[in-house]
Amino acid sequence: MAETGRLRLPAARPLGLPLRPVTALRIAIIVAVVVIWEAVSASGWLYRDVVPSLVAIGKALYATLSDPTFYFHLGTTAYEIGIAMVIGGLSGLAVGILLGGSKFMSRAYEAYLYYLGPCPKIIFFPIMIMWFGVGPGSKVAMGAISCFFPVALNVAGGMREIDKVLIRVGKSFRANTWQMVTKIYLPAMRHPVINGARLGLGVALIGTLLAETKLSNRGIGFLVIQAYSIFNMPQMYALLIILFVIAIGANTLIGRVGGLDDIKRS
């Protein structure tokens, strides 16, 4: 079935070769990229500043990180993504449990989620503006919609994988629905839930930031599009570097906290 979020990323694994040639090759690749970049920057083959010098990017990175207004915009984006994760994540969790816990519900409704999941969510942005206005509400809504689908589908899949014995144990103890969810379902499907949260965070980040680039006056997405509109290329590169570091770092952190790397290695 169609899905976009199940790309298994390789975890760091014990290397077959001694470390030194690998490190040497990595350094050589980085040096080559730096040399080529600087050569292209100095050559003037491309329009001026399209490929700025790495020194200029470094300076812009430093200037951005030492500017207090950057942290205001970062805080705005983090707030929007946080609220989006709570709304999208919790509703995804509830719907996932509902679909995964009942074969009938799954057959009746899961196909809708499954095929809507990979659609480009940014096309809903005009609707979100009409419903929630041009402020942070529409960005939160974009993030929540983006986050909802991977969480719901992962949780539904995780529910179906739960060992039937555990469910029978819960029922034999006459656990009520809340106890079943908190004592059996959630602990037993911790990994699919965390994997869903990881995927959800990635797409919530994209949804929120893209919405900020389209229509906003605050947030990191706004800073990126502002750097584009005033043609401040070093700052745009600096912002993209910061964004990628944050996104990849958050992705890795959730994976580590949830013990996903341990599963892959075992």
Add this chain to the structure above:
Amino acid sequence: MTAAAALAKNRYFPTAIGISSFVAFIALVELLIRVGVINRFIVPMPSDVIAAFPRVIVEEHVLQRFLLTAGEAFSASILVTIFGVAGGVLLYRYHLLRLATETWVAAVAAAPLVLMYPLYLVIFGRSALTIVMMGFTAGLAPIVLKTLEGLLATRRVLINVGKSFNLTSSQQFWKILFPAALPTIFVGLRLGLIFALINIVGVEFLINFGGLGQLINELAERYDLAGTYAAICFVILVSICVFILMERLERWLRPVD
């Protein structure tokens, strides 16, 4: 077995319930808008959205727009397939290169690359090339990783059969490795092409250029509510058709267990 239990086990009953509850939801929205509970200037009546379909298709040249988006997606697909599969083969062939760069490729796959679209606008201009390159960038890493995974998963016995026939390295690749890895490569192609399509439509919408994505943006800017909803429904339908097609192709390629 009771009648209710028999119905629940019926193959088509849950699907029928799903469709009928969707239709009931649409009818409820229509009713709530008509009685004034939902503001019709925020949510158009579903009947208006359905009525807007022919208008949007004829007046907004949906076929041309669809062909433009399809052309961009096709160009990105060709690029992403050539470079993605070649990248995976390269990493498979050169063990040291794989060890040095595989985690980097994985990091790129996890990065929100679509946020680079303002950079691409500067480099390639506000043109179809920006959209194609954005689709290409988004779809590349999954194909590289899945191609590598497929080649690495080739059963040792198959490789040994090739060696026992004294196949050249080219024959070994085309007759053993590539066919064995093809199902996994196609999983990567499906993921990569879906990423590419999502990004193409998204960037069309964001930069207001191109086919179906631009159509939504234009209708929204004109405050044509029914038209905007109809265009969004159209894009969703097209996306679903593409996903189903890719899924069928993947199933066709997957070996029978």
